[in-house]
Structure formats: C-alpha cells, structure tokens
Amino acid sequence: MNHFKSILVILFILLMVSLNASDEQIYHQTDEIVIAMCQPTVSQIKNIEQLYEKDIITLNKIKLIGIYHENESTDYEPAKAYVEENKLFWVAFEKITGKVDVENLFRRNIWTEQFKDIFDHTHGIIFTGGADIPPAVFGEEDDLLTVADTPNRCLYEVSFIFHLIGGSQNPQFLSLLETRPNYTVLGLCLGAQTLNVGAGGSLYQDIPSQVYGFKTVQQVLKAGEEKIHSSRYIKALHPLEEDLAPAFHRIKFKKSSTFMKRLKMKKDNTPYVLTSHHQTMKRLGKGLKVAATSMDGKVVEIIEHQRYKNVLGVQFHPEYYPLYQKGRYYKEKPGDDTLHFNLRTFLQEHPPSMKFHRAIWEWFSKALKE
Numbered sequence: 001m002n003h004f005k006s007i008l009v010i011l012f013i014l015l016m017v018s019l020n021a022s023d024e025q026i027y028h029q030t031d032e033i034v035i036a037m038c039q040p041t042v043s044q045i046k047n048i049e050q051l052y053e054k055d056i057i058t059l060n061k062i063k064l065i066g067i068y069h070e071n072e073s074t075d076y077e078p079a080k081a082y083v084e085e086n087k088l089f090w091v092a093f094e095k096i097t098g099k100v101d102v103e104n105l106f107r108r109n110i111w112t113e114q115f116k117d118i119f120d121h122t123h124g125i126i127f128t129g130g131a132d133i134p135p136a137v138f139g140e141e142d143d144l145l146t147v148a149d150t151p152n153r154c155l156y157e158v159s160f161i162f163h164l165i166g167g168s169q170n171p172q173f174l175s176l177l178e179t180r181p182n183y184t185v186l187g188l189c190l191g192a193q194t195l196n197v198g199a200g201g202s203l204y205q206d207i208p209s210q211v212y213g214f215k216t217v218q219q220v221l222k223a224g225e226e227k228i229h230s231s232r233y234i235k236a237l238h239p240l241e242e243d244l245a246p247a248f249h250r251i252k253f254k255k256s257s258t259f260m261k262r263l264k265m266k267k268d269n270t271p272y273v274l275t276s277h278h279q280t281m282k283r284l285g286k287g288l289k290v291a292a293t294s295m296d297g298k299v300v301e302i303i304e305h306q307r308y309k310n311v312l313g314v315q316f317h318p319e320y321y322p323l324y325q326k327g328r329y330y331k332e333k334p335g336d337d338t339l340h341f342n343l344r345t346f347l348q349e350h351p352p353s354m355k356f357h358r359a360i361w362e363w364f365s366k367a368l369k370e
Contacts, residue, residue, distance in 0.1 A: 146206070165198070207277070322344075
C-alpha cells in the first residue's frame with residue numbers, strides 16, 4: 001500500500017513538472033524577448049510579423065503571446081489558423097478567464113493572478129486599437145456617438161493597465177511595475193485611451209463635437225487636415241470609394257517631454273502620423289503627462305508616465321505595416337482614377353515623419369531588452 005502511494009506521489013510530481021514546463025514553453029526560451037499583445041487578430045499579428053521581418057522591431061528573436069478574454073465578441077480562430085498555416089511558431093495565445101464587473105476593476109479580482117502570470121513571463125505588452133471603452137468605466141454616461149461594442153475586451157484591458165501601473169481609483173494598490181519599473185507598456189490608439197482610463201483618467205467621447213463643436217461631417221472636412229482625426233469622415237461621404245488613403249495630420253511635442261528627447265526629436269519637429277480615432281484623453285490618469293498634442297494643442301496625441309520610463313501611449317498608428325511598404329498604393333483623394341499614393345513615400349517626403357515612426361520601434365525594442 002505504501003509502495004502504491006509512493007508511485008502516486010511520483011506520478012503527481014512528474015505531472016506538475018510537465019505542466020510547469022509546458023507553461024514555460026508557451027512563454028519563452030532563454031534568448032527570446034517575449035511580448036504580450038492584446039486583441040491578437042489576423043491584422044494585428046500581421047503588423048507585428050511585418051515589423052519584425054523588416055527589422056523595424058530590431059530584435060533578433062521574439063515570442064508573441066496573443067492575449068484575449070474568453071467572452072470577447074471577436075473570433076480569434078482565424079488568427080490561430082493564420083499562425084498555423086504560416087508556421088509562425090513564435091506566436092502563441094493566452095486566454096483570460098472569469099468575469100469582473102465595473103465596480104471591481106480597480107482592486108484585486110479574479111484576473112489578478114492571471115495578469116501577474118503574464119507580467120512575470122513577458123518583457124513588455126502592447127495594447128492595440130479598437131472600439132470605444134464603456135463610459136461607465138470612467139464615471140460617465142454614453143455619448144450618442146460612443147460605440148462601446150467590445151465591453152468584455154475593454155473591461156479586462158482597463159483592469160490589466162490598472163494592475164500594471166496603478167491609478168487614482170485605488171491609490172494604495174501596489175502596482176506590478178513597482179517590482180519591475182522598466183517593464184515596457186505601449187498603448188496604441190484605443191490602447192493609449194485604455195492607459196489613461198486604467199490610471200484613473202477620462203476621455204472626450206467624440207473629438208469633433210466635444211472638442212471642436214462640429215455638428216456635421218462637412219464641418220469636420222472643411223476644418224482641414226490638422227483637425228481631422230479619423231478617415232471615417234472622408235469615407236462617410238464616399239462610402240463606395242475603395243483604396244482611399246488613410247488620414248494623416250501633424251503633431252507637436254511638449255518641451256518637457258522625456259520621450260521627445262529619447263526618440264531624438266527636436267522641440268520644433270512636427271511629424272505626420274496616421275490617425276484613426278474619434279476619442280482622446282481628457283482628464284489625465286495618475287502619473288501620466290502629455291508628451292505631444294495636435295498642432296492646435298487641443299487633442300492629446302502622446303502620453304508618457306512620470307514614474308515608469310517605459311510606459312508610452314500614442315493616439316495614432318505607427319504599427320500599421322503598409323506605412324513601411326514600397327509597393328502598396330492608394331487613391332490620394334476621392335475621385336482619383338489611379339492608385340498612386342504611397343504611405344511610405346509620404347512619410348519620407350515630410351521629414352522627420354519616417355524617422356519618428358522608426359524611432360518609436362527602436363525605443364520599444366531597446367526598452368524590452370532592459
């Protein structure tokens with residue numbers, strides 16, 4: 001009987017070792033840089049794949065962990081199929097489980113240990129773009145133009161950000177970055193908004209109406225490119241036009257910005273960025289400061305963290321891989337008969353736009369190694 005118990009104990013130990021080993025294999029080997037990324041759709045994976053293959057993400061070996069919630073409305077099976085079909089063995093997926101309501105996002109909850117496990121096994125995380133955050137999360141009612149149709153995704157990501165950097169909602173909470181302050185967090189578009197809301201900030205729910213007082217699409221377009229923050233307005237008037245170039249506008253840096261200096265930008269540089277958002281930061285979250293704005297200073301375009309040097313949120317899309325392609329062409333404006341507008345050429349012809357985009361990924365790559 002004792003011999004039988006001993007065998008069971010040994011089998012149990014071997015099973016646990018095996019499970020731990022397989023869990024570790026999901027994450028990394030010794031020479032890999034492991035990056036978590038929320039909402040791992042086909043398009044988001046392609047972005048990282050192309051940035052990595054073209055050495056815009058300047059790392060020798062990476063592991064990408066796609067993070068998603070089990071109850072998201074997005075179907076991630078196509079992404080998993082894309083990874084398998086293209087033999088992207090450096091891409092894996094990790095599912096967040098359990099439900100947390102709005103009142104419990106900013107404290108220890110059922111997700112806490114799952115967040116910590118991802119944090120412990122990765123060098124950094126990317127929060128990607130997407131639909132609007134439910135306004136209830138930052139204490140407001142829904143604006144008529146808010147489209148918060150991915151609540152399960154937004155709730156766990158907001159809570160994840162809070163766990164990473166803390167927030168004014170619960171000042172006594174010990175954030176994960178207190179144990180690893182150089183951990184890298186990059187928020188892209190919605191990701192930047194999530195960064196702000198997770199830290200206790202709020203949002204303008206619609207830039208044209210709440211920031212500029214515009215009531216129609218035509219008013220937005222007449223205001224000029226510096227006040228157009230999304231391609232949706234051009235497409236609204238030309239819904240049948242295909243291959244229209246996305247919207248661009250310039251940004252300007254704050255003199256006090258740490259990132260401006262780290263990216264080797266000068267205070268008078270005004271690079272163009274690809275813009276696709278109708279919301280932006282309003283009240284800033286705990287520890288955050290504005291690093292760049294729109295040219296008129298009314299729309300926040302970059303936020304950085306005053307305590308954690310590798311936490312950055314950008315309101316635009318430097319990850320969009322066609323920005324770096326030579327042979328992809330678009331219509332420059334509605335009514336064009338030919339595709340002749342190249343995004344890469346446009347950035348190169350408006351310095352330091354391309355230099356700025358590449359500098360973001362050079363910073364990101366370097367920060368992950370720290």
